[in-house]
Amino acid sequence: MKIKSLLLFALIVFSYNISIAQSAHLVTIGEPERLYSKILKEERNIWVQVPESANATTNHPNTYPVVYVLDGGEHFMSVCTVINQLSPGSVPEMIVVGIETSENRTRDLTPTKVKEARGSSAWVKESGGGERFTNFMVEELIPYIDNTYPTASHKTFVGHSFGGLLVVNTLINHPEVFNNYIAIDPSLWWDDEVLTNDVTDKLSSETYTNKSLYISISNPLPPDTEKDLEALIKDQSMNTEGLRALHRFSTTISEAGKSPLNFKYKYYENEDHGTIPLISIYDGMRFLYPWYKMSGKLVDVIQNPDTSTEALKKAFDTRFDMLSNKLGYQVSPEEEMLNNLGSMFMSNSPEKSLGFLEMAIEYYPNNANGYEGMSDYYESQNDIKNAIVYAEKAFAISGSEDHKSKLEKLKNE
Template identity: 30%
Template sequence: MPLVLVAALTTGYAQKAQPLKVINTKPLVLATTEEVQSAVLGEKRVLNIYLPEGYKKEDTTKYPVVYLLDGGAEEDFVHVVGLIRYNTQPWINRFPRSIVVGIENTNRRKDFTFAVPNLDFVTRIGYKPEHFPAYGGSARFISFLKEELQPYINSHYNTSGQRTIIGESLAGLMATEILLKHRELFDNYIIMSPSLWWGKESLLAEAPALLKKSLDKDIKVYIGACSKDEDKIMYDDAVALDETLKKYGGSRMKVYYDYLPGEIHATIIHQAVYSAFRLLYPHTETQY
């Protein structure tokens, strides 16, 4: 008898069920997108900007800024913002609440590579010279960061002065070039699977001399390397970068090397960025 009763009740509810009625819809806003005109680059650029929870322009609270290369909405922006937003919740409190500036690409192979005399080296990594119809624009892109973007962000948002840059692959090459040639621009460098094969590892060869330049502030560097079974060249270059920085970087440069054998070039970013922030930022107490 009880089984019959349950069946009858279930049937009754099924008969009364009505389709859900939508009462209201609204966008789920994660960030804002700004289009700016760069005189240095001679083109419009798109910035995706995430502001931490509780951010108010009129407040005196200042926030670190994370500059994300490959920062388009269809690139790495959403993934990195998700990691930062989750880990800045008060019951976790692993990272400081931060502003994230994602720089959307127009031509990353041009912007993130430095000038070279020819492209005969690209075949060893699986490319052909025609894959790089434009290249060698890194000096101009670095000028854009220094002369236009950083001043713009500092003047429009409540920034603390602490700056982090994140780059993977060719963007990792760019972050490494900035570290070696203009390392005063950032306090923290998150470099993942960097394409240091560019120019036959010439940036690595120049590194000892470039690192002789004195610096009057502390720098932290995270180097993430993916599986050496996937790409031995890029793995070896990441190891060489780690060894070079530790040998020639001086007492004010702290270097963290992180080998992630379970990740490949295409999957390294989530685990590496998470690991990098835990290493680079000082311990914070959980607020819960």
Template identity: 30%
Template structure:
């Protein structure tokens, strides 16, 4: 573990204590929007950086977090706040963070209507799958404009997703790349629909080399779950290779493999390394 990462862990252990010692501090505010695109009400939470209320003219980039439950919002905002504080040499800028919790995860984060199948064997039943494009529509037409209207944003948006969230983020990158300026994709479900992501990327006619987009992708070691874990990493590497073949001074690709991390343990390291690669001065 590097010195910076050790310092980050120490900082994060102090954040809950600090928050509890000052009862007037609210870590994030919760909102609700009645979505006409999804035909349902959706909640989201917003974390504002420490300087937001003190610097009235400053505008901020925004991070959108999929699977945005309370624990994930607390964790990811802690990482961002730590890296953007002088305590850790202010390695990245401050961010507004928007966490989008799930109401119907299997529907919203999957791009095609199918179960999770590998070599003809059903790994998991995924009822109601295939709603990713509609969920993209909600983010594009309703959530993004609402955030821009309500808060002082600067037009720089980042999408963060892991597992099915990574599948959704990668699908968005392939089908509507300019919706976000940056993508942080952690151990996505590359085995979805028999290599769907690689298939769609090969078919894409979009000129990625002209897009001012940064992408960070991380893969975990899931060999312990058998062949489909190994294949998921292989297809993930294939996806990364395809993206790298399209890279340019505008379209920048960063990738990492964490051989000591599994699917359930990769997020903290992925956020830390990903934010430094995407936003750090030495990325």
């Protein structure tokens, strides 16, 4: 029990230390990048956060999933904050791209053109540019991000209100573009709920295998009035139009039961349209990656004193093969975690310690850390000859004074 508690503490500290290291350099926005779009015929501001680990010489992935966020001026920092808090323990580290859509929102984010909406025609006369904006993202923005930053193919699309409307439209009509979709209180009332029509038939396609959609629904009424969802969907006033449309869309998908789409919707009785984004981003990210956090089964394998090196490696291979399959790119155990676990088990479970350090060298053969750990291991076993061999390998890679001193000390023993 003591070993298990120590192990869990070590894993928590590892994740916490990574998040603290990131928090020192969350993001420096300065002037946003400006990208000219031939499709939109205008410049567009974007903000990009790359995980701090990308600047490290060791212990980081080669590429990162990407989250694209509409209304970047409002929601970019919220998404960054949530991901920085949850990664790398509960969600992957990710690149975040915020897209400026504060001007011409009705033009850019509505998928169909209408003559009138909510009793007025003036504000919707330029509506229906959503497909063109999607083309801008697919043909210009995403290729630019892929060519400029260390991106993986795994992508998430986040939008609020009209942005959420475009997120849902993209899922329905262009499902191949993103893996995950978070629609925050989306305006699905648009155009007489056009996206709800035939949604069941479209989402039954196998195209939606391994696709996920999270929808949040706010309470449109004042906080001291009605909160019960069943009562609200029976209300026929303009105040509840958006909620009723969202509920119809969500229950249509949920009750169809034929779609391979991974779907969840949640009603937030104490949040309004303006307060719902942050909690939706958090809950949405947790919904998308329930399989990412290290499982109790793997923790049991690690802490079991009878676990063999072969069983240990098999358990790690199983976990990281699963992560690689889910994310669509190669995911490896964190080097620092392997080295820390190798060090932690060195005195009371030498065979297990050796297994972790062998994995550290296998996954990161060009880094000095694993060889240094292996040298420490052999020294702890009073095998000075092999301790020197691995100390020489660590020094040959790093050339550091610390490794040189350690090598000289071992040779003098």
